[in-house]
Amino acid sequence: MDYWVIWLIVAVVLGIAEIFTLTTALGLLGGAALFGSIAAVLGLPVPLQLVAFTIALGAGVTVVRPIAKRHLAQRPRGERFGIQALVGKTAYVLREVTGRDGRVRIGGEEWSARAYDETLVIPAGATVDVIEIEGATALVYPRE
Numbered sequence: 001m002d003y004w005v006i007w008l009i010v011a012v013v014l015g016i017a018e019i020f021t022l023t024t025a026l027g028l029l030g031g032a033a034l035f036g037s038i039a040a041v042l043g044l045p046v047p048l049q050l051v052a053f054t055i056a057l058g059a060g061v062t063v064v065r066p067i068a069k070r071h072l073a074q075r076p077r078g079e080r081f082g083i084q085a086l087v088g089k090t091a092y093v094l095r096e097v098t099g100r101d102g103r104v105r106i107g108g109e110e111w112s113a114r115a116y117d118e119t120l121v122i123p124a125g126a127t128v129d130v131i132e133i134e135g136a137t138a139l140v141y142p143r144e
Contacts, residue, residue: 003049007037024068031064032057083133091130091140097122104138106130116141 014030035056039049086106094110095103099118104111115122116131116139128140 002040003046004037004040007033007040007049007053011037024065028057028060028064031060086130086133086138089130090143091128091138093122093124093126093128093140096124097126097128097140102140104128104130104140106138111138112136113138113140115139 011030011033014026014033018024018027018030032053036049036053039052044052089106091104091106091111091113093102093104093113097104097113097115098121099115102113102115102122104113113128114137120142122128122140122142127143129143130138131141132139
């Protein structure tokens with residue numbers, strides 16, 4: 001079997017392993033193995049193929065890895081998503097909200113609602129803040 005085929009098999013195996021691990025290390029090794037395969041296709045002897053592999057790996061570690069780490073570090077920590085992102089938003093009362101039921105519009109969507117303070121009655125047309133989400137019901141409190 002030719003050396004370029006061996007390098008190519010190693011590159012593919014490492015690429016597939018990278019898909020499952022998402023560490024960038026195996027991806028860098030796979031990319032460097034591609035350079036080793038190219039060196040073998042050009043007819044370079046095995047020691048020069050290893051040099052091409054090493055140089056490509058060194059370049060990947062010094063160039064690609066810091067970029068990948070920077071992108072991973074930019075993820076906002078503690079960002080709320082889903083229904084928890086609605087907590088703290090402003091809502092518009094569509095149907096009177098009491099301690100038992102009501103309807104509000106939050107960001108273009110209609111939600112069932114209850115007053116956070118069960119003694120309050122919030123009239124239609126009022127602006128409220130979403131204090132909490134319980135299941136599919138928003139607990140709201142009127143804005144002053």
